[in-house]
Amino acid sequence: xxxxxxxxxxxxxxxxxxxxxxxxxxxxxxxxxxxxxxxxxxxxxxxxxxxxxxxxxxxxxxxxxxxxx
Amino acid sequence: xxxxxxxxxxxxxxxxxxxxxxxxxxxxxxxxxxxxxxxxxxxxxxxxxxxxxxxxxxxxxxxxxxxxxxxxxxxxxxxxxxxxxxxxxxxxxxxxxxxxxxxxxxxxxxxxxxxxxxxxxxxxxxxxxxxxxxxxxxxxxxxxxxxxxxxxxxxxxxxxxxxxxxxxxxxxxxxxxxxxxxxxxxxxxxxxxxxxxxxxxxxxxxxxxxxxxxxxxxxx
Numbered sequence: 001x002x003x004x005x006x007x008x009x010x011x012x013x014x015x016x017x018x019x020x021x022x023x024x025x026x027x028x029x030x031x032x033x034x035x036x037x038x039x040x041x042x043x044x045x046x047x048x049x050x051x052x053x054x055x056x057x058x059x060x061x062x063x064x065x066x067x068x069x
Numbered sequence: 070x071x072x073x074x075x076x077x078x079x080x081x082x083x084x085x086x087x088x089x090x091x092x093x094x095x096x097x098x099x100x101x102x103x104x105x106x107x108x109x110x111x112x113x114x115x116x117x118x119x120x121x122x123x124x125x126x127x128x129x130x131x132x133x134x135x136x137x138x139x140x141x142x143x144x145x146x147x148x149x150x151x152x153x154x155x156x157x158x159x160x161x162x163x164x165x166x167x168x169x170x171x172x173x174x175x176x177x178x179x180x181x182x183x184x185x186x187x188x189x190x191x192x193x194x195x196x197x198x199x200x201x202x203x204x205x206x207x208x209x210x211x212x213x214x215x216x217x218x219x220x221x222x223x224x225x226x227x228x229x230x231x232x233x234x235x236x237x238x239x240x241x242x243x244x245x246x247x248x249x250x251x252x253x254x255x256x257x258x259x260x261x262x263x264x265x266x267x268x269x270x271x272x273x274x275x276x277x278x279x280x281x282x283x284x285x286x287x288x289x
Contacts, residue, residue, distance in 0.1 A: 025097040025098060025099050025102065027095075027097050027102060027103055037091060037092070038092075040091065041087070041088055041091045041092060044087050044091070045084060045087050045088060048080075048083065048084060048087055049080075049084065052080040052084075055076075055271065055272070055275070058275060059073070059076070059275060062275060062278050062279065062282075065282055066278065066282065
């Protein structure tokens with residue numbers, strides 16, 4: 001009987017602990033405070049700028065072709 | 070360059086949305102966590118697709134009115150580009166669903182109807198390729214397109230709202246807009262939409278101009 005109550009109380013404590021954890025939503029604040037997220041932003045921005053320059057160059061080549069006719 | 074100002078605007082807006090989308094503070098929500106930032110990248114794909122399909126249906130009607138072949142070419146290239154954005158939206162949505170809903174494709178009404186509308190527009194492209202005679206092809210596909218557009222709107226925006234859906238903004242499930250009281254997500258989200266729509270239109274015009282050149286070559 002004693003052991004039963006012991007495990008029961010243990011379970012209740014465990015349940016409360018998990019509840020306490022669930023109420024706090026984990027966000028990637030650590031990633032941002034260390035400053036490393038800026039590297040990712042820079043990489044994605046660079047890829048996008050590259051794509052835009054590529055699109056502009058396609059546009060220009062097309063214009064040349066259109067002017068030929 | 071002067072008449073290309075909107076292309077530059079599109080690039081700047083999307084660039085702004087990439088930087089802002091990663092860095093602005095977002096509401097801390099369970100399950101979603103940082104993946105709420107996908108809002109800045111997944112949703113504009115669908116807006117670009119919608120705008121391109123709208124352009125397509127407008128030019129289909131214009132074609133039927135005038136019989137000008139160029140309008141037909143704009144209509145088909147809009148659908149071609151729109152289908153590309155549609156697949157981008159489906160793929161990013163599946164990735165997002167995998168971590169938040171536990172499966173890439175839960176049988177949700179919003180997802181299934183988006184699949185049906187995708188197939189509908191793929192059928193449009195297949196229908197075009199199956200007809201050889203140019204005027205007949207243009208006419209039949211224009212009429213098909215006019216019927217497909219309202220069905221697509223009903224499938225994506227009306228039917229999912231009538232049932233239960235996991236997708237935010239559908240079937241009693243609130244969208245993200247009501248969270249945006251303390252956070253300025255809308256100041257990134259709105260330019261993002263405009264930026265991606267303009268990007269889509271830009272790609273469409275490039276495809277259209279290539280198609281025009283090809284047509285000219287074939288006629289000579």
